[in-house]
Amino acid sequence: MPTSFEKTWQFCSNLAYILTDSEKHIAWFIKASLLGEIPYVDAAGVSIPSPSGLWTTVASCDGLTVSASDLWGSSFDGSKIICAGDGSTHSWYQLYNAGLGTYLVIHPANNNSFANTFSPTLQTDGSTTQRPKCALSDYLATPRYYGSEAGKFNIALTTEGSFVMFWTQTFNSLIRGVMLCSKLLEAYAVDTHPVFYFGDPSMFTVSALTQFGGMVQPFTHAAAKAGGITYHHTIYSQNYLDNVALDPVDGLANDLPIYIYASTAPGSIRGRLPDIHWASSLLGTNTWEPSVGQITSVVLNSVWLPAYTSIIY
Amino acid sequence: MPTTFEKTWQKLPNLRMSTASNAICHKNFIFFLKAFLCGQYPTQSGWTGTYTVVSSSDGAAFGATDYWAYPFDSADIVQATAGSNHSWVVLSRSIGGVTWHIIIDCDRATTYYFDIVIAKTAPTGGSLTARPTSTDEVVYSNQQFMPDSSGQYAHGALTTDGMFLFMNSAGGQTLPRFGWFLQGLAAAKAADLYPVVSYLAYDAGNGPFYRANLASATYWRARKFDGTTTLSIGALAMGCSAVPLTAGWVMESMLVDGTVGKFADLPIFVAGTVAGNYSLKGRLYDLRWAPVSLNEGFVEPNPTDGVSSKFEAIWTPFSTPIIL
Numbered sequence: 001m002p003t004s005f006e007k008t009w010q011f012c013s014n015l016a017y018i019l020t021d022s023e024k025h026i027a028w029f030i031k032a033s034l035l036g037e038i039p040y041v042d043a044a045g046v047s048i049p050s051p052s053g054l055w056t057t058v059a060s061c062d063g064l065t066v067s068a069s070d071l072w073g074s075s076f077d078g079s080k081i082i083c084a085g086d087g088s089t090h091s092w093y094q095l096y097n098a099g100l101g102t103y104l105v106i107h108p109a110n111n112n113s114f115a116n117t118f119s120p121t122l123q124t125d126g127s128t129t130q131r132p133k134c135a136l137s138d139y140l141a142t143p144r145y146y147g148s149e150a151g152k153f154n155i156a157l158t159t160e161g162s163f164v165m166f167w168t169q170t171f172n173s174l175i176r177g178v179m180l181c182s183k184l185l186e187a188y189a190v191d192t193h194p195v196f197y198f199g200d201p202s203m204f205t206v207s208a209l210t211q212f213g214g215m216v217q218p219f220t221h222a223a224a225k226a227g228g229i230t231y232h233h234t235i236y237s238q239n240y241l242d243n244v245a246l247d248p249v250d251g252l253a254n255d256l257p258i259y260i261y262a263s264t265a266p267g268s269i270r271g272r273l274p275d276i277h278w279a280s281s282l283l284g285t286n287t288w289e290p291s292v293g294q295i296t297s298v299v300l301n302s303v304w305l306p307a308y309t310s311i312i313y
Numbered sequence: 314m315p316t317t318f319e320k321t322w323q324k325l326p327n328l329r330m331s332t333a334s335n336a337i338c339h340k341n342f343i344f345f346l347k348a349f350l351c352g353q354y355p356t357q358s359g360w361t362g363t364y365t366v367v368s369s370s371d372g373a374a375f376g377a378t379d380y381w382a383y384p385f386d387s388a389d390i391v392q393a394t395a396g397s398n399h400s401w402v403v404l405s406r407s408i409g410g411v412t413w414h415i416i417i418d419c420d421r422a423t424t425y426y427f428d429i430v431i432a433k434t435a436p437t438g439g440s441l442t443a444r445p446t447s448t449d450e451v452v453y454s455n456q457q458f459m460p461d462s463s464g465q466y467a468h469g470a471l472t473t474d475g476m477f478l479f480m481n482s483a484g485g486q487t488l489p490r491f492g493w494f495l496q497g498l499a500a501a502k503a504a505d506l507y508p509v510v511s512y513l514a515y516d517a518g519n520g521p522f523y524r525a526n527l528a529s530a531t532y533w534r535a536r537k538f539d540g541t542t543t544l545s546i547g548a549l550a551m552g553c554s555a556v557p558l559t560a561g562w563v564m565e566s567m568l569v570d571g572t573v574g575k576f577a578d579l580p581i582f583v584a585g586t587v588a589g590n591y592s593l594k595g596r597l598y599d600l601r602w603a604p605v606s607l608n609e610g611f612v613e614p615n616p617t618d619g620v621s622s623k624f625e626a627i628w629t630p631f632s633t634p635i636i637l
Binding site: 255 | 501503504505537538549570572573577578581582584585588589590591592593
């Protein structure tokens with residue numbers, strides 16, 4: 001487990017979403033958490049009145065109107081969030097983070113999935129029946145939700161705007177959707193957009209991270225979408241870590257950094273995720289460390305994530 | 314390739330060994346290891362991070378004196394089995410604030426074999442017929458290096474804080490055959506009182522830095538974190554302990570890095586490999602996993618004035634072409 005962090009993390013944890021409006025509420029939580037509309041605490045659990053690294057509103061749609069303002073509101077109102085795919089009337093929300101140079105469009109689509117898109121450039125031409133899109137390559141994250149199911153929403157946000165968020169499903173104690181947007185460490189100086197995106201309908205498993213992959217943009221941003229989608233593999237597997245739960249040196253769990261590379265020829269080592277490490281499968285999900293005192297990390301499937309409290313499903 | 318290094322490397326590549334005879338060539342190489350670490354070659358003037366001679370034997374006398382004094386004198390390197398008069402030398406150097414010791418022991422009758430010993434606790438004893446010993450030593454016993462003579466070259470690189478890498482090549486070949494590096498590790502745990510590892514291999518067919526060699530505990534030496542026992546370790550292949558490191562290894566499929574047009578590299582982590590001692594020992598400084606299919610000795614970014622050169626699975630800090 002990481003015993004200290006390279007970044008400063010801020011947390012919103014274990015926020016229950018409304019049972020009858022779970023998909024809408026998750027969509028709102030994504031937007032509200034990135035805008036700082038729900039309360040954050042620091043790694044010690046102390047309230048942060050003014051979180052850093054927040055994202056800003058670019059445009060939004062409530063199914064009736066498209067505006068450069070926040071049409072979803074700073075309090076959850078399910079009537080503002082219409083869930084449907086492109087071609088039908090639906091809501092969407094575009095956010096921007098200047099520190100990362102990244103745009104995110106939240107699109108609560110149908111079939112219990114989101115169709116969220118990350119991009120390094122503004123996504124345009126949104127309407128009441130179509131989410132905004134961009135000419136350059138973007139990345140479609142499709143974290144899932146499961147209809148009207150109880151669960152909890154969680155986000156960890158760095159003071160520079162990187163985040164990892166996930167939501168749970170109570171009845172089967174599973175994570176049901178994850179999204180990650182992280183500025184990479186050890187990136188090349190010429191890489192103009194060293195940001196890794198990841199979104200998955202299930203969990204932080206090795207197979208999800210390596211097979212479904214996330215993406216970073218072509219480093220120059222010059223490639224068009226048709227040729228520029230660059231899927232990724234996370235190149236460290238956690239297989240070694242499966243040998244042991246705790247390191248005999250210090251009694252703490254082992255961890256390994258996660259490096260990201262572009263697998264589309266000619267390939268590129270793009271950098272390393274800060275503070276998110278591979279975890280041993282011998283440790284059950286929701287194992288946290290240290291075992292006494294203030295929590296710093298929690299195992300979710302195959303990775304250690306920054307945390308300040310245990311995760312409640 | 315690493316475009317910058319974490320450590321400052323001082324290098325002495327392509328040093329021709331004696332061609333007088335096979336035996337003298339081998340003695341010359343043994344002497345080179347000692348003289349290089351002690352910074353005794355004229356071209357090493359001004360180097361830092363060098364080792365000091367604690368004690369030595371030339372088979373005729375022993376004590377707290379450098380009986381292997383520069384320049385090379387083959388008579389100082391007496392090779393014979395333990396129990397008979399033979400040469401040995403104890404070197405020491407602080408790495409990470411702790412003094413470490415290296416013993417080169419010429420206790421083998423075959424002239425291209427020797428023993429290498431690494432210890433934290435100062436070795437004691439020693440005589441004309443036996444090297445000093447330490448309570449926490451790790452040993453490469455009956456270790457082979459290159460049997461060739463004519464055209465043999467030695468290559469050394471030393472950081473300003475005492476870490477080193479050696480290679481040995483035959484001349485006219487495609488691979489180095491002997492390699493040895495010793496490092497204090499990055500990202501070592503504070504509770505690890507022995508955060509120094511050694512890797513030493515002779516492999517005439519695949520080269521010392523062959524992937525499977527690097528992943529095998531056979532070639533590594535380290536001590537458990539509390540020093541109580543030796544520790545079986547290996548280099549993590551992308552976090553996977555399986556060997557051989559072939560299919561699915563990212564460095565197989567990647568040559569030119571699409572971002573910078575340079576060749577790819579990845580850090581190398583070292584970890585315990587047996588039950589009860591599974592531990593992430595730490596990360597090697599500057600030595601990186603390299604694309605396997607690159608030519609041996611490939612230098613980047615410029616063939617005559619580079620930063621790194623590649624040998625089998627790793628990038629080394631040699632910046633000029635190595636005579637293989």
